[in-house]
Amino acid sequence: MPIPKVELIKEDILSNIQSSEDLVFKEYFTKEKYLEVLYIKTISDEAVLHDNILKPFFEIQGAEEFSAYLQSHPKVSKYETEKKAIDDLLRGVAIIFFQDFVFIFDSKVDRNNQVQDTTVETTIQGPQSGFSESLPTNLGLIRHRYPSATLTVESSNVGLISKTQVMLVYDTKRANKDTLDRIREFLASIDVNMFQSGEQLLDIIKKSYRALFPIMLATERPDRAAINLATGKIILLVHGSPFAIILPTVMKDFMVSMADIYQTYWVGRFLQVIRYIGLLISLITPGLYVAVTSYNPELFRVQLALSIAGSRTAFPYPSFVEVLLMLFMMEMLTEARIRLPKAIGPTATTVGGLILGRRQQKLGWSVIL
Numbered sequence: 001m002p003i004p005k006v007e008l009i010k011e012d013i014l015s016n017i018q019s020s021e022d023l024v025f026k027e028y029f030t031k032e033k034y035l036e037v038l039y040i041k042t043i044s045d046e047a048v049l050h051d052n053i054l055k056p057f058f059e060i061q062g063a064e065e066f067s068a069y070l071q072s073h074p075k076v077s078k079y080e081t082e083k084k085a086i087d088d089l090l091r092g093v094a095i096i097f098f099q100d101f102v103f104i105f106d107s108k109v110d111r112n113n114q115v116q117d118t119t120v121e122t123t124i125q126g127p128q129s130g131f132s133e134s135l136p137t138n139l140g141l142i143r144h145r146y147p148s149a150t151l152t153v154e155s156s157n158v159g160l161i162s163k164t165q166v167m168l169v170y171d172t173k174r175a176n177k178d179t180l181d182r183i184r185e186f187l188a189s190i191d192v193n194m195f196q197s198g199e200q201l202l203d204i205i206k207k208s209y210r211a212l213f214p215i216m217l218a219t220e221r222p223d224r225a226a227i228n229l230a231t232g233k234i235i236l237l238v239h240g241s242p243f244a245i246i247l248p249t250v251m252k253d254f255m256v257s258m259a260d261i262y263q264t265y266w267v268g269r270f271l272q273v274i275r276y277i278g279l280l281i282s283l284i285t286p287g288l289y290v291a292v293t294s295y296n297p298e299l300f301r302v303q304l305a306l307s308i309a310g311s312r313t314a315f316p317y318p319s320f321v322e323v324l325l326m327l328f329m330m331e332m333l334t335e336a337r338i339r340l341p342k343a344i345g346p347t348a349t350t351v352g353g354l355i356l357g358r359r360q361q362k363l364g365w366s367v368i369l
Helices: 005-015 046-059 063-072 082-089 135-145 177-189 198-209 222-230 265-294 302-311 319-339 345-362
Strands: 023-029 034-040 076-078 094-098 101-105 151-158 164-171 217-219 234-238 244-247
Touching: 005 034, 005 082, 005 094, 005 101, 023 046, 034 046, 034 082, 046 063, 046 094, 046 101, 063 094, 063 101, 082 094, 082 101, 135 151, 135 164, 135 222, 135 234, 151 177, 164 177, 164 222, 177 234, 222 234, 222 244, 265 319, 319 345
Parallel strands: none
Antiparallel strands: 023 034, 034 094, 076 101, 094 101, 151 164, 164 234, 217 244, 234 244
16 A cells, blocks of 8 residues: 655655654644644744644644635645755744645744844934844834835845845845846855854955955944935845845945934034044054154154153154054954953953053153044
């Protein structure tokens, strides 16, 4: 007697999944019908499965009526291939074997779907909500702020092992088609085992193109993503990451804050000018200090030149070595602020900043800055 097709499918799926403590396979029977359910309880919502599948199974009498119920349920889809069924199972769905049918029930549990407040791009005025680690929640936040019929969403999986879901969001009327094709090709060409966040995508691009300047921008604000969509930009949403990736970007995008929009005109322009001034100071001041103190001290008045020269007598190295050491120590303090535990991070960096500032004052940096 030939083995039914459903039994073959069930055996193939069970043989390709490693037996585990949280893997659940249950059988349910009534007088008229029987049901088998396979799911992983740690990533599946058992309450949703009970309310939508198991409870109706015992309440609906006939097998044909229950089959019609399953086919009409919005969270139930038909079985396609064994590989896709296993991939879906490992993401939290339940596989239902109902007599001569196989169904896929979306019972994924989303533990990170809470909308969070912004922590990096904070503003005094304007919206305070930021992205979460849930991909559907993030997409809903964007659609809420960009209710356009031309908004398009494409989905793909990245990572040989993780198979992380990545969504490509863009406006078909405004986005450049050539840029879209290049992004699709790049996502298809990513050859990594584990892909977890949008920041990892930035690192992959830097390594692939050896780019000195960033060509993508990470943001945690849905309103910023919506504004960039209106300008023709493309948004990448990565499952499990509370940041959206905006691409392509230009220099101006990195110098703009959402606070500029929610402030008055002149206040916003003043803040932008302050940022550009800060950029110029950070780029020019170290080289200017070396040039003036080592090669052109005559630019200063005599008293100021003698004061700087006297402050550097205790430092046995040239001024460019001094500048490199200072910049290196500042980067180390910044890294320590980020990486150290919260209990000691602020204290360690504050003390380090005081020591470094005192050293700069002795060497004459306070005179220049």
